[in-house]
Amino acid sequence: MLTLSQVTKSFNGRTLFEEASLQLNRGDRIGLVGPNGAGKSTLLAVILGREQPDGGSVVWERGANYGYLPQESAAVGNETVLQLACAVSTEMAAALKVLAETSDDSEEHHAALEVFADNDGWQLEARAKQILKGLAFRETDFDRPARTLSGGWVMRAHLARLLVQQPDLLLLDEPTNHLDLESLGWFQEHLRTYRGAILVISHDREFLNRLVSSVVEISRGRLYRYRGNYEDYLGQKDARAEQQLAAYKNQQKEIQSLQAFADRFRAKASKASQAQSKLKQIDRMDKLEAPEGAERTVGQFRFPQPQRSGQRVVVLKDVDQAYGELVVYRGLQFQAERGQKTVLVGPNGAGKSTLLKLLAGVLQPVAGERELGHQVRAGYFAQHRHEMLRSDATVLEAAMDGAPHGVSEQTARSLCGAFLFRGDDVFKPVAVLSGGEKTRLGLVKMLLDPPNLLLMDEPTTHLDMASIDALIGALSQYEGTLLFISHDVHFIRSIASTVLHISAGKLVPYAGNYDYYLEKTKATNARAALVAGEGLSDKRGGVVAPVAKAANAAAAAAPEAVAGPGMKEVREARKRDSAERAARSKTLRDKQKALAAAEAEVMALEGKQAELTAALEGPEPYQNPSLALQLNRDLMRVQQALAVATATWDALAAEVGVLEVESEA
């Protein structure tokens, strides 16, 4: 479908790839990997024709269409979320614009409606709704102007558009950066059954493992293609590295012995010409490069430390927090002690990010108070950052910008070095930095003058493994107080000294590291335990707790408005009269009944599923293939029914949760 041959591209004398070739066929699922700054995004830009290669060619199969998700920002105009998701072609986008801006009875409107219908608009819209829901948009967001969404949600809306469009080739630049774990699960499944080809850049091993059937690595200007998923790639890469190292060592030995001969006999008249020919032999050799490794390891560096704060760092008292009518916290009490390094875990949407923002003071609570301790300075590091970096500044200038007077250029340079800006890299203009390089610069800026209360939301987004290790190095030296959210189990294990579990607005502290938390909760899967709810292994432990949880999940998983959340609605809701309340409590009772029924159905199906699984594992199916086939078919049917029933249960639980919260208000 797409052929790159002998493509060469360099920026300012630095070669990103040299004579790189790649053949992409229909149905390919390729993961594109490599360290930050290797040129992954640039390769996509070359494929898309946004960057011209210095040499070589890019040839598309005639008629093949593609969809592209950029790594960082994507544009939005006045369209609604649903319109954005349906704008699968320029024609469609134009028609949607007219439909939104003209009155129903105008001629233009009718013409646009025809275009819309000709393009299967109604079907598209239905599919778009489904996909938006999968990516955790609420129905109430569909008609909201896309530009009122925060950056991460705009990217999600664009991602939805690409999935609605279903192009022959999806080109995705780190799509998982914008997703939470639950939406990630949905997205992963969706891509697995996607019928077109996929070329995806990602640093997320699990995601790649589930999805790709080959891996293309950019390493030192070359593309290497490996068959299989990410694990397979690692295995083959190790083997290749060993082979390369052996070949390199052999060649070095040969060079040394030739050189030694030349050195010894150069002065001797009788052997001079032989010595000369040995030197020529060295010259003519196709020199192998030293295998990767040494140059990207993190050096020892003493990071600047913040001023010491009081023992009690920050306190939340009687805090209520809500988004619109959905309550996330009610009467919350919390306190952090100096020197703690706490990871926040719990189901997605339980309010982890909200808690960080409340602690950081970037979000004002509806009610209650936040008190900072003695000499505390809080710093907030968000997942989607819009750094105020002058784009014409160099890395070094940007790092020094706003740093206190005492900070020397030498310190700034060393810190840049610790975050893998090597040599001339510090003189690069900010405008050309890759996604990971920008995140690293943000970290350097913060760590040059660190606050003594540090609140970080997914700080490893965009970072490759070496950069994550650099951050681990910095944070393990950090003497201030740290609270953070992360999906990276390795990172959590290296940093966290305590764990705070958040679910249904309730906080449960664990006074030990992540493994202590796993042990206490008897969790078997380290990654799943990150988003486990109350009772951890038991998804539907009772009715009350999970219902409230679902309500909260719906609340905080919903797109953040750029304008503040609707506190006003909360207060207005409280003032509603009693007649309305009575009506609501009737609806609540009905929904609760439906919920109980849905729960019974889920349980029945789960029983059936267990029975069938047990039967399949028994001896009979081995001897009787047609029985095995039948059992498998039944199991699949039950599992499908179970998925539907669980979705119904989820939806009802969320509704009941909302109604309960409202009826309490």
Ligand SMILES: Nc1ncnc2c1ncn2[C@@H]1O[C@H](COP(=O)(O)OP(=O)(O)OP(=O)(O)O)[C@@H](O)[C@H]1O
């Ligand atoms: N227009 C440009 N001028 C000069 N250098 C550039 C330009 N665009 C990119 N670069 C440099 O080329 C390198 C590759 O950038 P690219 O964005 O392709 O990296 P990447 O592999 O996608 O990295 P990441 O994992 O951080 O996203 C980077 O070091 C970047 O600073």
Ligand SMILES: [Mg+2]
């Ligand atoms: Mg990139």
